Amino acid sequence: MAFTNEQLERYSRHIILSEVGVKGQKQLLQSKVLIIGAGGLGAPAALYLAAAGVGTIGIADADSVDLSNLQRQVIHTTPDVGKAKTQSAKETMEAINPDITVNTYHTFVTARNIPELIAGYDFIIDGTDNFPAKFLINDACVLAKKPFSHAGIIRFKGQLLTYAPDKGPCYRCVFKEPPPPEAVPTCRQAGVIGAMGGVIGSLQAMEAIKYIIGKGELLTGYLLTYDALKMEFRKIKLPGNDSCPVCGKNPSILEPFDYEQTACDLKGGH
Amino acid sequence: MKLTVSGNVKEYAGGLTVRKLLELEQVETPEYVTVSVNDEFIPTGDFDTAALSDGDSVEFLYFMGGGR
């Protein structure tokens, strides 16, 4: 694969970097990343990965664009209200970079479809907003040996961790199971600063890029937390957990399963 | 005794359990907080009995559900 002058210009700021170069840019163009959730986290992640020339980007979301989304979901615009989020996201990504292929999955992600969904991708980004989905993505990725970036945002706070096969701990090592509905607030009830999705979703994109080009240290074994009001980032070391039911020594979870979702979660799209 | 709690070194009275520290630090919904002490997870069921000693490093890890 030889670069055209146009591609050299488009990706020049990448190719100049010794950690990326021609090789890294080719790796990006040949890579496949799946983003689950085209919302506050998924929108910035999708924009940066598209701009970076990640060759194939999958985007899964069952929702349509709502006016209340536009405060943070920067991949959608006002004329997109009412449109499927996957379609709106695809149009924006292709407008940024016609080099890439965008696959859309206008569907709920469930235990039934997730193995097939993630199978063709190199890296998964969890941009969902509810615990059942986050646990489902964790379990499915651990079982399928897929690296992924988990994240959550609420109010002025955000956090993320990266899992790579055999480089645990996974999300379930830290949080055993979803809290009961309404026990801890989600961003729909609690609110969130739109830029928080930009900060954390961009970090997720950065993890995907580092994984693809194989440079630097991934956020495996750590939870990175961000408190915007205190303007404080903390990289917290996570203990290992041999008794984890999905990635531990004697796993009891052998295939993905769905937790029951609340009516509120379902209404929101996941 | 000195404890490092969420990265900050602070002075505490001796004889503290994880449960008591969660109360002192006014941690919300402590039953849904993951606690690690010196790079080891403390099972939720052990919060009442897990004693903290001078020099321990404690982290509270919170559920964060939002994303869209």
Add this chain to the structure above:
Amino acid sequence: MADFQIDAEADITDVVCPVTFVKAKVALEELEDGQIISIRINDGEPVQNVPRSLKEEGHQILKLSANGDETYNLIVRKVGE
């Protein structure tokens, strides 16, 4: 030019900074360690910046000669992988 065994040629006069350096870098990445490339570059900013940037990447600048048409020929030996 005859002083060196030229293994490859590149022309970066059709692009502007920073793509000039990028195009030179791409051409060099396709060579083996020790091979020599002749790169045609424009006068002005490219001739000032490209040789220096390639040197910073560890390559060896062998010769820079004016062609008399506001372009230069830069002879570079690839160093490293």
